[in-house]
Amino acid sequence: xxxxxxxxxxxxxxxxxxxxxxxxxxxxxxxxxxxxxxxxxxxxxxxxxxxxxxxxxxxxxxxxxxxxxxxxxxxxxxxxxxxxxxxxxxxxxxxxxxxxxxxxxxxxxxxxxxxxxxxxxxxxxxxxxxxxxxxxxxxxx
Amino acid sequence: xxxxxxxxxxxxxxxxxxxxxxxxxxxxxxxxxxxxxxxxxxxxxxxxxxxxxxxxxxxxxxxxxxxxxxxxxxxxxxxxxxxxxxxxxxxxxxxxxxxxxxxxxxxxxxxxxxxxxxxxxxxxxxxxxxxxxxxxxxxxx
Numbered sequence: 001x002x003x004x005x006x007x008x009x010x011x012x013x014x015x016x017x018x019x020x021x022x023x024x025x026x027x028x029x030x031x032x033x034x035x036x037x038x039x040x041x042x043x044x045x046x047x048x049x050x051x052x053x054x055x056x057x058x059x060x061x062x063x064x065x066x067x068x069x070x071x072x073x074x075x076x077x078x079x080x081x082x083x084x085x086x087x088x089x090x091x092x093x094x095x096x097x098x099x100x101x102x103x104x105x106x107x108x109x110x111x112x113x114x115x116x117x118x119x120x121x122x123x124x125x126x127x128x129x130x131x132x133x134x135x136x137x138x139x140x141x
Numbered sequence: 142x143x144x145x146x147x148x149x150x151x152x153x154x155x156x157x158x159x160x161x162x163x164x165x166x167x168x169x170x171x172x173x174x175x176x177x178x179x180x181x182x183x184x185x186x187x188x189x190x191x192x193x194x195x196x197x198x199x200x201x202x203x204x205x206x207x208x209x210x211x212x213x214x215x216x217x218x219x220x221x222x223x224x225x226x227x228x229x230x231x232x233x234x235x236x237x238x239x240x241x242x243x244x245x246x247x248x249x250x251x252x253x254x255x256x257x258x259x260x261x262x263x264x265x266x267x268x269x270x271x272x273x274x275x276x277x278x279x280x281x282x
Contacts, residue, residue, distance in 0.1 A: 051216070051224050053209040060209055061202035068194040068201055075192070082234075083192050086227035090243055090251035093223075102231055110231035111256035115249075 007047040011094040014043060017119065019131045022139065026059075027066065029138070031131050034119045036107040038078045040070055040134070042097040049095040052087050067097050070138050074101050077137045088114060148188040152235040155184060158260065160272045163280065167200075168207065170279070172272050175260040177248040179219050181211055181275070183238040190236040193228050204238065211279050212240050218278045219244075229255060 010028055018030035018041060025045070032039035044055060044063050052060055071083040080101035087097050100113055108116040122130065151169055159171035159182060166186070173180035185196060185204050193201055212224040221242035228238050241254055249257040263271065 051209075051212060052205070052226055053213045055209075057202075057206055060205055061198075064193070064201055064205045065198055068192075068196075071192060072194045082229075082231050084227070084229045084231070085193055086225070086229070088223075088225045088227070088253065090223050090225070108256075112229065112253040115252035 005045050005047050008045040009047075010043060011092050011096075013092050014041065014094065014096060019122070019127050021131055021135045027063065029070070031127070031134060032119075033121050033127055035122045035126070036117075036120050037113055038074060038080070038101040038130070038134075039113065040074060040099045040138070042067055042070065042099065044095055044097075046095070050089060050093045051095065054095060063097065067099050071099050073138045074099060074134075077101075077134065078103075084113070086114075146186050146188050149186040150188075151184060152233050152237075154233050155182065155235065155237060160263070160268045162272055162276045168204065170211070172268070172275060173260075174262050174268055176263045176267070177258075177261050178254055179215060179221070179242040179271070179275075180254065181215060181240045181279070183208055183211065183240065185236060185238075187236070191230060191234045192236065195236060208238050208240050214279045215240060215242050215275075218242075218275065225254070227255075 017033055019033050021029040021031050023029060027045055028043045030041040032041060042063065049055060055063060067085055071085060075083055078101040081103040084100040084102050102109060158174055160174050162170040162172050164170060168186055169184045171182040173182060183204065190196060196204060208226055212226060216224050219242040222244045225241040225243050243250060
């Protein structure tokens with residue numbers, strides 16, 4: 001598994017359901033286009049990876065560190081009560097890591113976000129505006 | 142945060158809802174007492190830790206590697222289709238990592254396990270028997 005995987009391409013459903021945040025050679029970072037929760041998705045660029053163990057030891061440490069940092073920034077930015085982090089992939093098998101800001105009173109608190117109701121897209125420019133703010137926040141060191 | 146945290150104690154709800162699998166100085170590993178899914182929970186022994194980022198860089202890498210290995214063993218043992226890995230903690234704040242074997246046709250496939258229906262405890266010795274098998278499998282290198 002190369003870190004610069006020429007065969008990797010973003011899954012169509014992940015692309016269709018999200019707003020692009022940023023990418024580098026190792027990963028693409030997306031904002032779920034669902035205004036019910038501030039919800040970031042990290043997609044390591046490794047073709048064929050489905051389980052966290054497919055990342056290998058070093059890359060797993062790296063991607064989890066990125067996810068953890070994004071969680072911290074998302075928590076600071078949204079003032080949420082809890083970060084939910086998960087690699088599920090029952091529907092979209094391409095390995096992706098969810099990092100979601102959760103708070104009492106949100107659409108399904110304290111239940112999970114996955115499989116709850118229907119996605120509610122951001123309206124007009126609000127998704128792009130949030131994506132721009134998040135991109136700036138999330139890459140802060 | 143010490144690796145040998147004398148102040149750490151397992152959350153009461155985690156203890157009540159699970160069957161003990163094994164522990165070492167760094168973590169306790171539990172089997173959710175819910176026969177709907179083979180479901181392991183890793184609890185790092187760090188008092189006050191709630192978010193993955195509370196683990197720090199090295200310990201996060203370590204605990205995710207343990208989770209990843211447990212996922213591989215659980216997948217081999219159960220022949221499941223997908224491993225779901227998550228740190229949620231909306232209800233129990235003590236940091237714990239879920240590693241769950243999922244397959245088409247299970248109780249809520251492809252939806253999440255959290256918040257779905259009621260926990261169904263193992264009957265008689267079947268929980269302890271599975272726990273004994275899993276403990277043996279999961280510590281294999």
